[in-house]
Amino acid sequence: MKADAVGWLFDPVGLLDGPLPTHYEPVESPVHNQIYKQQTSPVLKYWKRDDNQLAAVGDLRYPHVITTYRLTEHYLAGAMSRWNPWLTELQPELFIEIRPELAQEKGLQNLDWVRISTPRGQVKAKALVTRRLRPFKVGGKLVHHVGMPWHWGYQGLVIGDALNELTSLVGDSNVSIHEGKAFVCNVEKA
Amino acid sequence: MAEPMGFYADTMVCIGCKACEVACMEWNRLPAANGGVRQLSGDSYDNTQHLDGIHWRHVKFIERFREAPAVGRWLMMSDVCKHCVQAGCLEVCPTDAIIRTEFDSAVIQSDVCNGCRDRIGACPFGVIDINPASNTAQKCTLCYDRLQAGLEPACSKACPVSSIQFGTIRELQQRAKRRVQHLHAQGEKRTYPYGADDRVLGGLNSSYLLVDQPAIYGLPRDPKLQSCNLFLSSILSTLGAVVFGPFRLMSLRKRRMDEIAERRQELEENHV
Numbered sequence: 001m002k003a004d005a006v007g008w009l010f011d012p013v014g015l016l017d018g019p020l021p022t023h024y025e026p027v028e029s030p031v032h033n034q035i036y037k038q039q040t041s042p043v044l045k046y047w048k049r050d051d052n053q054l055a056a057v058g059d060l061r062y063p064h065v066i067t068t069y070r071l072t073e074h075y076l077a078g079a080m081s082r083w084n085p086w087l088t089e090l091q092p093e094l095f096i097e098i099r100p101e102l103a104q105e106k107g108l109q110n111l112d113w114v115r116i117s118t119p120r121g122q123v124k125a126k127a128l129v130t131r132r133l134r135p136f137k138v139g140g141k142l143v144h145h146v147g148m149p150w151h152w153g154y155q156g157l158v159i160g161d162a163l164n165e166l167t168s169l170v171g172d173s174n175v176s177i178h179e180g181k182a183f184v185c186n187v188e189k190a
Numbered sequence: 191m192a193e194p195m196g197f198y199a200d201t202m203v204c205i206g207c208k209a210c211e212v213a214c215m216e217w218n219r220l221p222a223a224n225g226g227v228r229q230l231s232g233d234s235y236d237n238t239q240h241l242d243g244i245h246w247r248h249v250k251f252i253e254r255f256r257e258a259p260a261v262g263r264w265l266m267m268s269d270v271c272k273h274c275v276q277a278g279c280l281e282v283c284p285t286d287a288i289i290r291t292e293f294d295s296a297v298i299q300s301d302v303c304n305g306c307r308d309r310i311g312a313c314p315f316g317v318i319d320i321n322p323a324s325n326t327a328q329k330c331t332l333c334y335d336r337l338q339a340g341l342e343p344a345c346s347k348a349c350p351v352s353s354i355q356f357g358t359i360r361e362l363q364q365r366a367k368r369r370v371q372h373l374h375a376q377g378e379k380r381t382y383p384y385g386a387d388d389r390v391l392g393g394l395n396s397s398y399l400l401v402d403q404p405a406i407y408g409l410p411r412d413p414k415l416q417s418c419n420l421f422l423s424s425i426l427s428t429l430g431a432v433v434f435g436p437f438r439l440m441s442l443r444k445r446r447m448d449e450i451a452e453r454r455q456e457l458e459e460n461h462v
Contacts, residue, residue, distance in 0.1 A: 071235070072207035085226025086215050090208050090237055093230040111232040126230050131255035132264060157226045 016043045016173040026182040027170045028055045028118075030063060031139035045171035052169045053119035055184050062118060062184040064102070064144045065136065068163050069181075074151035077164075082156025094160030095128040097147040098187065103129045106189055113190035116148070118183065120168060123161035124190050146187060150180070194294030195337065196395030197346060197354055198362035199268055200369060201407075202381065204353040206235060206249055206266035213348035214247040217333065221323055234264075241269055243321030246330040247345050252406060267398065267407050268354055270345070271296070271317045271330035272385060275392030278312040278415050287326075294359070294395055295332035303327050314391070314413035332395075359395055363387065366399055384409065391415065 002008055011018045024041045025033045033039050039057060046052075055062045073091040074081040081087045096114050108114060110129045115122055125148060136143045152160030167180050215222070221244055231237045234251035241248045248269045255262030273295045280288050280296060287302035288309065298309075298318075303326035309318050310327065321328040333343035341347070346356035355362060366386040373381045380401050385394030391413055404411045 072205075072209070085222035086212050088226040089222040089224075089228050090211065091235070092226075092228045092237060095230055111230060126232075128230070128232060128234075130234065130253060131262060132253060 017041055025057075026179055027168060028062070028179075028183040030058055030065060030143050030184055031141070032057055034139060041173055043173040045173065045176055047169040049169065051120060054168055054170075055119050059184065062186050064146055064185055064187055066116070066118075066166070066183055066185040067145065067147045067181050068150045068167070069147060071149045071151060074149070076151075077162070078151035078153060078156065081151065082153065082158055085157060088156070088158045091149070091151070092158045094123070094125040094149070094152040096125040096187070097128050097130050097133055099131060099133045099135065099144065100129050101135070102144045102146070102187070103127060106187060108189055115188050115190040116146075116166065116185050117188075118166045118168075118185045121165035123163060123165050125161065146185070192292045194359040194395060195332065195357065196273055196295070196359050196362060196397070197270065197332075197343075197356055198366050198386065198397050198399070199270075199354050200399045201265065201267045201353065202373070202378075202399060202401060203351045204249070204266040204268060205351055206251055206264075207350060208249050209348040209350060210268050210345035210354055211238070211245070211247045211249060213344040214330075215245070217336070217344035218246065218331070220244045220246065220321075241271075241317050241329070242319035243328045244323070246270065246328070250407060252402075254402065254406070263401070265402060265406065267400075268345070268349075269315075269317075269408075270396050271332075272315055272391075272397075273330075273332060273395035274314075274390075275388070275395065276415055277391070278314055279309040279318060281415060281417055282308045282312040284308060291332075291334055291337075293332060293334070293337050295334065295337075297331045297334050298327055298329060300324055300326045300328065312416055314410055314415075359393070362397065366397060369399055 010020055023033070023035050025031065025039050027040050027044065027046070071091050073087050096116060098108065098114070103109070108127045108129070110127060112127045113124055114127045115124055133145050133147060135145060148163060150163035152158070153162045166185060167178060168183060170179050171177060214220070223244060228237065231239055233239065234253050236249065236251045238245050238248055250267045250269055252265040252267070254265060275294070277296045280290065284306060285302055285304050288296055288298050291297050305320060305326045307320065307327065310320070318327050318329045320326065333341070336343055342356040346354040355365065363386045366383040370381050370383055378401070381399055383397060384390070384400050384404060385397035387393060400407060
């Protein structure tokens with residue numbers, strides 16, 4: 001976004017990964033970059049720590065793509081909204097949205113407890129089986145996609161596991177926004 | 191009397207944020223069920239499930255997806271009391287607790303209601319239920335207190351996408367008509383207004399723009415008042431009285447005769 005309030009595609013100065021946008025795969029991806037040899041952004045930020053392990057490209061132990069997101073009923077990580085009964089009764093528990101085909105493959109019914117794991121950690125959540133999620137056909141294989149909101153923690157009227165257990169410490173090259181929208185995980189019945 | 195006022199909810203633009211639910215509970219000081227602690231319903235993003243005595247607004251989440259998800263829809267609809275022009279609840283209330291206000295809304299006076307629950311069954315939309323805190327029937331008041339102060343209801347005020355619109359019924363009905371015409375011209379021919387004319391219970395003062403069958407949204411296609419069966423049920427009751435009355439009379443007589451015989455026997459035994 002520039003001073004004229006318009007987004008520019010070509011930006012000769014200012015961006016570490018400019019001047020033109022291109023496609024890189026997320027740091028953790030089930031597939032190789034279909035467009036370039038360069039798999040991920042060469043200038044992304046990564047904090048090297050023992051508890052910040054990354055899954056290799058196409059790691060069979062973590063075959064599913066996971067996206068984390070907010071719900072309208074809660075605010076950020078929920079530290080404030082988890083104490084408001086008008087809000088907690090609208091979204092009381094952590095869940096994982098999962099399509100029926102994947103649920104069947106894993107022997108999961110709606111509302112069953114699910115264990116979700118990444119190389120960093122694992123959490124438990126209830127399954128919300130829905131057709132809203134669709135699989136990706138990418139790199140010649142079918143990749144399932146699961147989604148989880150991240151508003152729960154260990155205190156409040158309603159509690160649940162924190163999704164920061166799953167995400168990695170990587171940041172985009174310009175403003176260090178971490179990659180919580182696209183990484184990989186495994187899903188199994190808890 | 192002021193002009194009839196009400197809601198028109200355009201379900202096409204509802205984003206399911208539930209701001210209306212929270213604004214309603216906050217303004218009307220309604221308690222959350224079980225202190226806000228409940229379990230995940232497993233029914234999409236709908237965890238309150240229905241309207242009741244402490245939930246006067248309820249956003250329905252209806253997932254309409256088949257095998258090919260590209261044609262699917264996630265329908266959202268903010269449900270509320272319809273403030274029917276011919277209101278079933280007004281007909282049955284034995285204490286006249288429910289009144290028709292100057293805004294043509296139907297409002298329950300909590301201090302007059304004796305909690306008899308007649309109205310719960312009389313509502314064709316399942317809107318009314320008992321508020322466990324007051325033990326009286328309660329539902330949307332169309333924010334009668336706010337209206338009297340010249341404000342719009344809390345829910346429509348809070349709606350960030352103007353899905354819930356508040357205004358005079360005349361204006362809202364025209365708005366619904368224009369919106370449907372506009373959508374049809376754009377090729378979205380499944381949309382239609384629900385309750386925005388006098389065909390459903392003389393008109394609903396809370397009308398909707400829908401994109402699927404009423405039943406998909408849990409709405410009756412053609413709701414009827416209980417009194418529409420009045421003639422038939424009166425005849426059947428009379429007929430029942432004529433047929434079964436004599437049996438009852440006979441059984442009463444038999445009981446009386448048995449009692450007399452018993453007493454006579456007692457008297458005879460005492461004499462002996």
